[in-house]
Amino acid sequence: MRVVHFIAGVDASHGGPAIALAGLVPAQVRSGLDVDVVAWARAGADAKLIAAMQGAGATVNVVTYPDQGRWRGLASPQRLLAAVDDAVSRADVCHIHGLWEPIQHIAAQCAWQRSVPYLLRPCGLLGPWPMRHHRWRKRFYYAWRMRRHIERAAALHYATVVERDTARLVPRDIQAIVEPHGVDEEAFAHAPGASERQANGRQVLFLGRLHPMKGLDLLIPAFAAAAPADAHLCIAGPDRDGHMPALQRLARSHGIARGVRFAGMVEGAEKFALLAAADVLALPSRYENFGLVVIEALAAGTPAVISDQVATWRDLVPAGVAAAVPLRCKPLAKRLSCWLNAPEHLQRLGERARCYARKHHNQDVIAQRWCAHYDRIVRGPRRAMA
Numbered sequence: 001m002r003v004v005h006f007i008a009g010v011d012a013s014h015g016g017p018a019i020a021l022a023g024l025v026p027a028q029v030r031s032g033l034d035v036d037v038v039a040w041a042r043a044g045a046d047a048k049l050i051a052a053m054q055g056a057g058a059t060v061n062v063v064t065y066p067d068q069g070r071w072r073g074l075a076s077p078q079r080l081l082a083a084v085d086d087a088v089s090r091a092d093v094c095h096i097h098g099l100w101e102p103i104q105h106i107a108a109q110c111a112w113q114r115s116v117p118y119l120l121r122p123c124g125l126l127g128p129w130p131m132r133h134h135r136w137r138k139r140f141y142y143a144w145r146m147r148r149h150i151e152r153a154a155a156l157h158y159a160t161v162v163e164r165d166t167a168r169l170v171p172r173d174i175q176a177i178v179e180p181h182g183v184d185e186e187a188f189a190h191a192p193g194a195s196e197r198q199a200n201g202r203q204v205l206f207l208g209r210l211h212p213m214k215g216l217d218l219l220i221p222a223f224a225a226a227a228p229a230d231a232h233l234c235i236a237g238p239d240r241d242g243h244m245p246a247l248q249r250l251a252r253s254h255g256i257a258r259g260v261r262f263a264g265m266v267e268g269a270e271k272f273a274l275l276a277a278a279d280v281l282a283l284p285s286r287y288e289n290f291g292l293v294v295i296e297a298l299a300a301g302t303p304a305v306i307s308d309q310v311a312t313w314r315d316l317v318p319a320g321v322a323a324a325v326p327l328r329c330k331p332l333a334k335r336l337s338c339w340l341n342a343p344e345h346l347q348r349l350g351e352r353a354r355c356y357a358r359k360h361h362n363q364d365v366i367a368q369r370w371c372a373h374y375d376r377i378v379r380g381p382r383r384a385m386a
Contacts (some may be wrong), residue, residue: 003374004033004091008101010039010062011046012238012267013207014120017097017123018291020159020181022049026056027182027367032373038087040080040103047282048267057241061087063103077102086111087197093374094118095157099125099146100138108149117154119177124289126157126167127199128202129309142169152378159290162311177373180312181292182363183299200341202231205278205302207271207293208285210239214305215284215327216247221331222284224254226337235374236263236274275300280339284325284332287308294322299357301350305335321353 001143005025010018023039028035035058039050043064050060062079080103088110090095094117096107103119113120131138147169150156158164166175171336184284204223208214216235223233233256235247244262250261265275281297281304282285288310295312297304304322306313316322323339339346 001092001371001374001378002036002090002369003028003093003095004038004087005095005097006038006087006103006107007042007097007105008239009045010037010041010049010060010267012049014183016290018049019145020290020292021097022052022369023182023363024370025053025058025182025359027184027363028370029057031367031371032218033367033371035059035092036087036091037061038083038103038107040061040101042188046267062354069189077106079265081110085114088114088116090265091116094209095121095153097121098123100141105145105149109353112149112152117378117380118152119157120150120153121157122163122167122289124163124287124311126169127163127289128166128168129287131168154380155373160311160315162314163289179366179369179373180361181290182296182361182366183296183357184363185290185299200338202228202343203278203286204231204233204280204282204336204340205297206233206235206237206282207266207274207297208245208283209234209236210247211241212243213286215286216243216283218327218329218332219264220250220260221254222246222254222333223260223282223338224251224256225329226340227259228340229267231259233260234263234274234278235260236266236271238265273298275302278302279343280305280336282332282336283307283310284327286327288312295357295361298322298353299361301354303339303346303349303353305332307332316356318320319352319356321349321356353376 007021012019025035037058037060041062041064053060061083063083084106094116096104098104099122135181155177158178159180161178164178178189221227275297283291283303284307286309291310291312294304298321305326306322306324308324313324317324323335325335
C-alpha cells in the first residue's frame with residue numbers, strides 16, 4: 001500500500017507536526033508501507049528531517065516558495081499543484097497534516113477529484129486556543145474551503161482524546177482516529193544515568209518555540225522562586241518571532257540571568273543529550289494538543305512538569321510520570337521545588353518514565369496500527385458528497 005503524506009514545512013523549527021511526521025515515516029517504511037512525502041517549504045529551509053526520511057527509504061518531494069513569503073508563490077501555484085496531483089495519482093491513501101496552508105487545500109481537492117481517500121490531521125488547529133487567534137480570518141477560510149475538505153475526509157486524525165473532544169466546527173459523523181505520536185527508543189539508548197546528571201548540577205529544561213503560548217513568562221519567575229542555588233534553567237528552541245530579548249529581561253528582573261541559558265535551536269544528538277541530561281522538563285503551555293517533547297523527555301528518563309492545558313496530562317499524571325499544574329506561577333514553582341529537592345524521587349520517576357514511553361509510544365508499534373487504519377479506510381465505503 002502506498003501512503004502519501006502532505007505537510008507545510010518540514011524542518012524542525014516548525015515544531016511538533018514536522019518532527020512527528022519525520023519520526024513516523026521511517027517506522028511506516030519499516031512496517032512495509034510505500035511512503036511518499038510532499039512538502040511545501042520555504043526556500044533554504046533546513047533539510048535534516050528530509051534527509052532522515054529519505055535515508056529510511058521514503059520518497060520526499062519538497063516544493064519551495066520564495067524566502068520573502070509563502071503567499072507570493074501562490075501567484076502561479078502550478079509547481080505545487082503538479083507535484084501534489086502526481087503524488088495523489090499514485091496513492092492508495094493520503095494523510096494530510098495541518099489545515100490552513102495551500103498544500104492542504106490542494107491535496108484534499110486532488111484526492112477528492114481522483115477518488116483517493118484521505119485523512120486530515122488538524123495538528124491541534126481546531127482547538128479553542130488556536131481558533132481564537134485570527135478568529136474571523138479562520139472562520140471565513142473554513143466556510144470558503146475547509147468545511148468541505150473536512151466533510152469529505154475519510155477520517156480526522158487526532159493525537160489525543162482531548163484534542164478530539166475539544167475540536168471546533170467538526171461534523172459529528174466524521175470518523176475520528178485517535179493515534180498518538182511515538183518516539184524512537186534507539187535515540188535515547190545511551191542516556192546518562194542519575195550520577196551523571198547530579199555531577200552537572202540540577203537542571204530544568206524547556207524545549208520548544210519561544211512563543212507566548214508556551215508559558216515561559218510563568219516558567220522563569222517560577223524557577224527563580226523554586227530553584228536551589230546549584231540549579232540551572234536551559235531554554236532551547238527557535239525564536240522565529242523575536243521573543244528572546246523580552247525573556248532575557250525577565251530573567252534579569254528576577255535576578256537569575258546567570259542561571260538561565262538560551263541554547264537556541266537544537267536537533268538530533270544535541271537535543272537528545274539535553275533531554276537526557278535534564279532532571280525535569282518544564283512545559284507550562286497555554287495550549288498543546290499533544291506535546292511531543294514531553295514524550296521524548298520520558299523516553300530519555302526525564303519526568304515532566306506540564307500545565308493542565310497540555311492534552312496528554314490526562315494519561316501521564318495517572319501513570320506517575322508527569323505532574324500537571326494550573327497556569328499560575330505559584331503551583332509551578334511549588335512542584336519544581338518539590339522535585340528538584342528530592343533527587344531519589346526524581347530517579348524513580350525517570351525509570352518509570354522510560355518504561356511508560358516504551359510501552360505506550362513505541363514508534364514501530366504505532367506504525368503497525370497505522371497499517372490497519374489505512375487498510376480499513378481503503379477498503380471502506382467512500383463518502384458520497386458533492
